[in-house]
Amino acid sequence: MTVADRTGGARNGSFDVVVVGGGVLGCAVAARLSRTSARVCLLEAEPDVAEGASKGNAGVAVSYYGAPETAETRLITASNPGWEDRCRRLDVPYRRIGAVMVALDDEQALRLEHTRAEVSACGVPCAPLTAAEVRELEPLVGPRCVAGLHLPDEGIIDPMRLTVAYAQVAVRNGGDLRLGTAVSAIRHHSDGTSTVTTSAGTVHTRFVVNAAGTGAGWISELAGGEPLRGWPRQGQYAVLDRAFGSRLSKIVFCTHGTGTKGINVVPTTHGSALLGPTAQDIEDPGDRATDPGTIAHILAQVRDLVPAAAQAPVIKTFAANRPAGDEPHRLRIDSRVPNLLHLTNRSAGVSISPAAAEEVLALLQNAGLDADDRPEGADRVRPVPRLRTAPDPSSLVELDPLYGQVVCACEQVSAAEINHALEDAVPACSVDGIRKRTGAGYGRCQGSLCLAGLTFLTGVHTGTGPAATRQTARGTVGS
Numbered sequence: 443m444t445v446a447d448r449t450g451g452a453r454n455g456s457f458d459v460v461v462v463g464g465g466v467l468g469c470a471v472a473a474r475l476s477r478t479s480a481r482v483c484l485l486e487a488e489p490d491v492a493e494g495a496s497k498g499n500a501g502v503a504v505s506y507y508g509a510p511e512t513a514e515t516r517l518i519t520a521s522n523p524g525w526e527d528r529c530r531r532l533d534v535p536y537r538r539i540g541a542v543m544v545a546l547d548d549e550q551a552l553r554l555e556h557t558r559a560e561v562s563a564c565g566v567p568c569a570p571l572t573a574a575e576v577r578e579l580e581p582l583v584g585p586r587c588v589a590g591l592h593l594p595d596e597g598i599i600d601p602m603r604l605t606v607a608y609a610q611v612a613v614r615n616g617g618d619l620r621l622g623t624a625v626s627a628i629r630h631h632s633d634g635t636s637t638v639t640t641s642a643g644t645v646h647t648r649f650v651v652n653a654a655g656t657g658a659g660w661i662s663e664l665a666g667g668e669p670l671r672g673w674p675r676q677g678q679y680a681v682l683d684r685a686f687g688s689r690l691s692k693i694v695f696c697t698h699g700t701g702t703k704g705i706n707v708v709p710t711t712h713g714s715a716l717l718g719p720t721a722q723d724i725e726d727p728g729d730r731a732t733d734p735g736t737i738a739h740i741l742a743q744v745r746d747l748v749p750a751a752a753q754a755p756v757i758k759t760f761a762a763n764r765p766a767g768d769e770p771h772r773l774r775i776d777s778r779v780p781n782l783l784h785l786t787n788r789s790a791g792v793s794i795s796p797a798a799a800e801e802v803l804a805l806l807q808n809a810g811l812d813a814d815d816r817p818e819g820a821d822r823v824r825p826v827p828r829l830r831t832a833p834d835p836s837s838l839v840e841l842d843p844l845y846g847q848v849v850c851a852c853e854q855v856s857a858a859e860i861n862h863a864l865e866d867a868v869p870a871c872s873v874d875g876i877r878k879r880t881g882a883g884y885g886r887c888q889g890s891l892c893l894a895g896l897t898f899l900t901g902v903h904t905g906t907g908p909a910a911t912r913q914t915a916r917g918t919v920g921s
């Protein structure tokens with residue numbers, strides 16, 4: 443089937459698979475399905491992808507997260523070795539920098555032993571460390587460290603660029619991406635197909651993939667599926683800028699507690715560092731507020747782990763909500779509705795995304811989806827040269843003179859990169875959308891200097907005046 447045949451589906455509003463949710467999991471599934479003969483449509487309520495948990499996570503592509511032989515562990519293990527190659531194809535920043543897990547007293551050292559046994563049982567490389575060895579690997583770890591564990595296969599990734607890249611692949615292959623399109627009803631027909639009603643019309647489909655994150659319970663209810671008990675679990679973070687992040691060479695995990703993975707110090711691919719997250723069950727999935735008490739708690743926890751981190755200036759705080767629930771991970775066909783597949787993950791959705799997408803394809807094929815791989819199906823995006831990381835930045839001006847016009851001074855983002863983000867197959871529709879795609883505004887000044895330039899360029903591309911230009915996908919500041 444050619445792209446033209448496949449986009450014919452879009453014109454008719456008829457698809458083989460409708461994916462609900464444009465987070466990292468929904469976009470990974472859409473990207474994978476788009477490389478097959480199946481006609482795929484992704485429906486996302488927000489005007490951009492990566493607006494849910496996929497926007498506000500730590501960006502650790504984990505090698506280990508929990509007990510061996512669970513479905514989640516299997517997907518982490520299957521995804522982990524391929525990150526370098528995958529991220530090269532998808533033009534996504536990734537570095538396998540490894541992690542140290544730190545015990546601060548004898549009781550934690552005992553728990554670390556338990557973790558070591560579990561990591562080994564998962565088949566993941568790890569090695570016990572003395573306190574001196576921990577500090578050799580990461581000199582910023584504090585003097586209270588009594589023992590540690592080295593996890594060399596942990597990596598850091600840009601989770602928003604990953605989500606956008608998956609969406610770009612889907613679109614490039616003829617997938618239909620419908621943003622600002624909230625699902626409000628799902629009706630089934632006797633021939634095994636379904637009609638999905640949205641805020642922007644209806645679509646007809648053979649299968650529905652429910653990747654709606656904290657909204658997955660609602661989607662299942664709309665489809666007459668199983669009750670999926672879920673709730674948002676909020677995680678707050680404090681962000682330190684590059685002046686601190688550049689000194690950090692490893693992810694520093696605290697010893698896992700019972701039922702919580704605790705507060706960690708995580709370098710980002712942008713060079714900043716994240717302190718967090720907390721884990722608090724809340725009611726409103728739209729609540730992304732941080733509060734000074736919780737940030738003070740994070741800093742207090744970090745003080746013993748990496749004392750220098752607690753002293754560095756915090757440039758930003760943010761919160762995101764994990765799709766928590768009775769099941770931390772779901773990837774299965776609904777037991778009541780045979781053409782409905784649920785895909786949700788609370789805490790490792792980024793890390794499982796490639797293998798989860800493969801498994802969704804296999805399950806759908808098993809359920810009767812006709813989906814053969816197309817040799818012409820793209821599995822990559824066109825890379826965008828980045829001023830900050832280019833080996834020879836001045837040569838980029840020959841590609842496009844706008845590389846010479848730096849808009850975000852802190853993160854060294856040029857007008858050329860920003861224009862690309864605004865013109866891409868999955869374009870930014872807001873200043874925040876540019877931040878997601880380029881890092882502009884991420885730095886120490888948090889956009890104080892570049893906001894006018896970003897707003898102007900967004901306004902030019904989206905056809906709005908500066909006063910009406912969206913700061914975030916939702917249109918408001920701070921959401």
Ligand SMILES: Cc1cc2nc3c(=O)[nH]c(=O)nc-3n(C[C@H](O)[C@H](O)[C@H](O)COP(=O)(O)OP(=O)(O)OC[C@H]3O[C@@H](n4cnc5c(N)ncnc54)[C@H](O)[C@@H]3O)c2cc1C
Pocket residue numbers: 462463464465466467468469485486487488491492493494495496497498499500501502503504623624625626653654655656657658661675676677678719762763764765785786787788789790791792793794
């Ligand atoms: C604080 C925190 C830290 C984390 N750290 C990590 C980490 O380091 N590594 C890791 O691998 N994972 C991490 N995670 C977990 C990871 O972020 C999630 O597992 C992952 O983002 C889930 O992706 P998703 O696509 O299922 O959900 P989401 O990204 O939440 O996407 C769901 C989408 O569905 C849309 N939607 C909902 N209802 C509807 C509807 N009716 N119609 C249309 N669209 C709808 C929403 O708008 C949303 O965009 C972390 C999560 C949090 C919150």
